[in-house]
Amino acid sequence: MTSDDNSPAPLRNAFPPIADYGFLSDCENTCLVSAAGAVEWLCIPRPDSPSVFGAILDRGAGHFRLAPYGVSVPSARRYLPGSLILETTWQTHTGWLIVREALVMGPWHDLEARSRTHRRTPMDWDAEHILLRTVRCVSGTVELTMTCQPAFDYHRVRAAWEYSGPAYGEATARAVTDADAHPALRLTTSLRLGLEGNTARARTRLSEGETAFVALSWSKHPQPRTFDEAAKKMWTTSECWRQWINIGDFPDHPWRSYLQRSALTLKGLTYSPTGALLAASTTSLPETPQGERNWDYRYAWVRDSTFALWGLYTLGLDREADDFFAFMADVSGANNGERHPLQVMYGVGGERSLPESELHHLSGYDDARPVRIGNGAFDQVQHDIWGTMLDSVYLHTKSRDQVPDNLWPVLKEQVEEAVKHWRQPDRGIWEVRGEPQHFTSSKIMCWVALDRGAKLAGRQGEKSYAQQWSAIAEEIKDDILTHGVDSRGVLTQRYGDDALDASLLLAVLTRFLPPDDPRIRATVLAIADELTEEGLVLRYRTDETDDGLSGEEGTFTICSFWLVSALVEIGELHRARHLCERLLSFASPLHLYAEEIEPRTGRHLGNFPQAFTHLALINAVVHVIRAEENCSADAAGMFQPAHGPV
Incomplete structure (x- = not known):
């Protein structure tokens, strides 16, 4: 200073x-x-x-x-x-x-x-x-x-x-x-x-x-x-x-304004020169008041970006997907004849190295130190990114004839990476800074990579890949159901442990198992009843997870919105609507959201505005609206905006 x-x-x-x-x-x-x-x-x-x-x-x-x-x-x-x-x-x-x-x-x-x-x-x-x-x-x-x-x-x-x-x-x-x-x-x-x-x-x-x-x-x-x-x-x-x-398709519903504000926020977090999509606008807004969980989110995470495209697609806003897929072709080297392995995140210009440093001369927001720039997770091993990428492309090919020629070789490589590494530990969707673990959600997303890869290969006319990858997907699923389910029939955070993790809500949202599978119902209800504070969902219990950091954190808002969608899936529509109404009541006066919410006070924590939260809001709100439209039918809880029956 x-x-x-x-x-x-x-x-x-x-x-x-x-x-x-x-x-x-x-x-x-x-x-x-x-x-x-x-x-x-x-x-x-x-x-x-x-x-x-x-x-x-x-x-x-x-x-x-x-x-x-x-x-x-x-x-x-x-x-x-x-x-x-x-x-x-x-x-x-x-x-x-x-x-x-x-x-x-x-x-x-x-x-x-x-x-x-x-x-x-x-x-x-x-x-x-x-x-x-x-x-x-x-x-x-x-x-x-x-x-x-x-x-x-x-x-x-x-x-x-x-x-x-x-x-x-x-x-x-x-x-x-x-x-x-x-x-x-x-x-x-x-x-x-x-x-x-x-x-x-x-x-x-x-x-x-x-x-x-x-x-x-x-x-x-x-x-x-x-x-x-x-x-x-x-x-x-x-x-x-x-x-x-005006391009979007917004329901005639009292929650329409929340959907529009979230869509505009996601669009505002895009970087139009390259097609990158920011995780958030800020760095180092604390996840724990006056704590050390302060990170730089001004970069393009593959996971966050593809989930955001899922939310926009749900509203009929899918043009941003073309630019993001072109960005991914850029960073993978497909557009210049090179090949680079897929990273967790990139700079908005496609930069691959994002070294992390601390700005000790700044006080931090409300004295939350350190202030960090760069993000040391850029070179972490996170196995879920292959699945999120393949899932997003598969979703968007529903409205397109085929995968772009320059992108298909990249996608094949991502599937092969999942094949090569799915048995190995990683740092998971939450980018823990402790030791790598066999995180169940990472295995599920490897299954997603193989499952979506097989479906895409079938559409591309590559039958041998489709058959091979489909068989490996079944192998991964069998392994997860053998090692990642506890005695209650609940999917667990990691192999050999009974800890819960909110990322397991993706098991139903990605169709790893159908909504009527008893293990899905048991998992969703266990998270709703045991991994919440004041009804809002934690990522995990910090005393049960070696994330390499000290201190507590607030409830993760994306996880609470995931729970809304998952409750709809298993037919708990009344409970889903109640939680959705409560989450919408926590919106800022301008209908914006940070990463986390302190459940007892409603205080927003973490970087702002957060793409993760807004994309999950879109999917959750549309889930509830569509389910209520069909509530007289037996399948009221079966609607899923992105992954309907193939």
Whole structure:
């Protein structure tokens, strides 16, 4: 941390609850905005780049606030329907303000020369790399203040502002050391800026009907010069999101808004230049208050991404699958004639090495240390990734004629990897940092790899592979049912042990066993009754699992949504609906979710917003809705959005 007198002045308020942040995206960058009107997390030029605003991890690590003077609690916040445009309404003693903010999207820009960053098929829309904020006074008179204090490279490099226009409405912030190694920030506004070292400030009084705008840019694209231009960019951005969400198939149901917000969040976590999909927008938001379970989730996990595609597919939004499969072909080397083994995760640009380090100069969110960047699990052995990849491709081939030619050799290799390694221990779906174990869920996902591989081979006309892989799938299933089931008929976390694990709920969701199999019912009910706190599901009991870490953790929200789906599968619809209603009640005010929920308080824990949670919400909610539509039929609990009868 810099000790210079010009270091950013820390925000005075305590860390906001994680659930109070709003999420913005242009499908290339993401940012988080506190309820107090401060952008507290923005990494550029990529979502896994160093932060320029990092107050969410240290109150002095940079922020960008726009709000009425002397007020920190807004009257209302919402997203404009069908969009990722955040609207905040403020009331003071003298008047009312409405602030709208977005990461701007506009028509495709690179018309005369190809983009140097985009590898996927160009869309109609493209990120403009502008954080735009517009203000309108709708009643009375309100004093508006703005403070922009960037802190480059996770608050390791100080920023300095200078005017860049003839008047007071334009300024540029650059790093004071090695400026070329860090992005420059251009601030354009209808306000009059004052520059004080690392801080740009503005303060003005707006009367009813008056407007203002602030635009922060880090690219060559033109910024708005007037409020009308800013309003037009805001409208164009909202139209982009609305056109995308209109493609989906959303049920006419009171839970529709949760489905749409989750779909928009998953789309916002995509990185359009490559087709990668982020696990979350943030790093090091703690899974345990003031604890050490703090990880960097700004990368593309194969597992998380393929599960997310499952959720989008359920809603009829399957175009993202094409880009992600092309991304997987890139990272596997299939597109350039090379071959690389499948990893657990990748950088959003396809980077294979993601070394983990700690930022000791940052306090961490609410003093949760350490703050980590990079993720040491990138080179772990996790056997479930082959199954998740094959399952996703199999799912999406239902709406396509065949597997892309460049992807089929990659998929065959993944099946062969599962054949080669399924008998060996691994670190499992939860990426434990203890010793490798024979995790039952990993074996199940190896079965999925062989089962889906056999079905895909049949569609590809490769009958010998189909027969061979189908036989091995049966061998894996027999092994699991021999060694991974306890005396009660319950699937266990690992071979030779009676511990429970929520990942075993995937046994029914992936059709490892049918919903009416007594071992499935016993497993689902055991998890529901014995692996929960206040009715919400834990991943596992930390005192029963060597995960290499100390401390407790909250309940894992994806696991609770998995339980909803599994309860529907076994015919426990009333119990499933009750749990689903309870989980939806824990949503943030903006219908967003972190990774975990503290069951006694409803507090959100972990990185935010979390793709895992939102994808599981989609599947669980659709499960319940469809089952209720068919509740008069005997098969009420048999609906499964992705894996119906073949």
